[in-house]
Amino acid sequence: MTDSAARGLSRVTLYERLGGGAGLRTLVDGIVAAHLENPTIQHRFTPYLDRPDRVEEIKRHTCAYFSEGSGGPDTYRGRSMTEAHRGMLVTDAEYTAAADDIIGTLARHGHDAETRAEVRDILEAIRGEIVGV
Structure with missing residues (x-):
């Protein structure tokens, strides 16, 4: 590989x-589907099944959050992670389950180990903003 290619x-x-x-939208759709099947966290998501407008809003916010955080053009205009999760008292096990769903969805869509590790690092960096608030 040439220096310019590298x-x-x-x-x-x-x-x-x-x-x-x-790609982000496809991933977010897959992540939500994985959360709905994950016995550790599905109870957090099933109440929204009868509110497709709310699910769509969450997906839009999630796509914007991922876009901004990954170098994309979109700006996330939602609440901070702490504010969005305040009062939910998300446990460490629930957060790990959600993170595992995200990484698993990336793997199912063919994203390499380096990309998955980068996303995992981002998820770990915001764990404290979500767990227990």
Whole structure:
């Protein structure tokens, strides 16, 4: 590989590696589906099944959050992670289950170990903003 090719690869953002806006939406749809099947956390999501407008809103916010955090063009305009989860008292086990769903969805969509590790690092960085608040 030439030096210029190597430099080009280093500029590929996580957002681009995740497939841009369409890729993020596909991932978010898969993540929500995984959460609904995960016995550790499905109780957090099943109440929304009869509110498709609310599910869509959550998905839009999640896509924007992932976009902004991964180098994409969208700006997340929702509440902070702490405010969005305040009062939910998410346990460490629930957070781990949700993170595992996210990483598993990435794997099912063919994202490599490096990309999954980068996303895992991001998830671990915000764990304290969500667990127990």
